[in-house]
Amino acid sequence: MAILMDLPNEILISILDILSAVELQPVIILQLINRRLRALAKDILYDTQRISNSNDDDDAESTQINPLWRTKFKGLFDTSDCFTDAEKKKMAYLTLNGDYTLPFRRLPWAQTESERDAYLRPGASWREISLTFGRAPITHLDVVKSYSASDGDAVDYYQVDLPSSGMTMGLLYDVLLCDKATFGHETGSWELIVGRRLLSFDVLFEYECFIPDDRDMVDIGKEARQAAVLYVRGGPVSRKFTPEIVEDNSWVINSQMDQRLLPWQGPIQNFVFTGYYD
Structure with missing residues (x-):
């Protein structure tokens, strides 16, 4: 044989x-x-470009996060997944309360030093593999940040400069550690929503909040099938909260990705200057 x-x-x-x-x-x-x-x-x-970009009406789920990544990086796609069952029963609202490194520290492979070193070594193969391997790649990523405080709410927006081959697992990992993409120690939660694309910056700015299913704000049609929105929420941190002491600085927010976060790239705003009032 x-x-x-x-x-x-x-x-x-x-x-x-x-x-x-x-x-x-x-x-x-x-x-x-x-x-x-x-x-x-x-x-x-x-070879992330070998997946054909189907336009069929039946192919509504052409872009999905690979199941392996959902297992190995659980908590990075939706921070609510990083909490234990006991914590979920105890907490009325699943917030990081400023401890933005919690989803990273609770990754399945981060529990032992040997596994952590293997994943975080330079050139680790997972970094270059498509986030949606096996399906059409994500070719557009919006980062929408919403900050809520007693004196009012505020929103911010960035578009990630993606390579032509699409979003990789390593690129998402780096975006989450970019100081522009989160609120640092005032980060409450984040969620990667696949199949959504910001349609109107005007509506986002007017609402001062992000509503994933609002058709005036978000495109959820064919044009958004290979798009995703990273929705980050933040706010003042409880004074009683003390982050766990972390000796390892592998998950400290950095600014290396800042240059890849772009301002609004859609149509110009619907504002026409007509002159000053007397």
């Missing part, structure tokens, strides 16, 4: 392609075996 490595590259690529559609993690692990498998697996993992 021929062993796996006796097969020609064309057949191996077909096998890896099918395997990646069923489960992504074994394909990632194959990169560690030898140079040949690493090169073949890399072709499969990094």
Whole structure:
């Protein structure tokens, strides 16, 4: 019986392609075996543009976060997922209360030093893999920030400058640690909403809050299928709250991603200057 490595590259690529559609993690692990498998697996993992961008009406779920990422990075897509069942029963509102590193510290692979070092090493393969591997890539990402305080509410907006191949897991990770993308220690929560795209900055500014299902504010149609909104909420932190002491500075907010956060890129605002009043 021929062993796996006796097969020609064309057949191996077909096998890896099918395997990646069923489960992504074994394909990632194959990169560690030898140079040949690493090169073949890399072709499969990094070829994010091979997914056709279907415009069919039936393909409403063409873009979804890969299940492996939802497992390995649980809590980064929706901060409410980082809380334990006991905490969810105790808390009336699932807020980080300023402890913005909590979702990172509670990642499944962050619990032991060896696993954490493996994931956070420079050049880790997960960083370059599409966030929606196996489906159409996310090619547009809005960051909407909403801050609520007793003296009023405020909203802010950025658009992430994405590569043509789309959003990767590493890019999302870096955006979440960008000081422009959150409110730092005043961060309450965040959620990545796939299939949404900000339609009107005017309406967002007028409402002073973000409403994901408001058709005047958000596009949820065909044009938004490969888009997503990172919705970040913040506010004053309780005086009684004391963040857990963290010796590791791996999850400290930085400004390395600031230059990739762009202002409003949509149509110009519907404001016409008609002159001064007497």
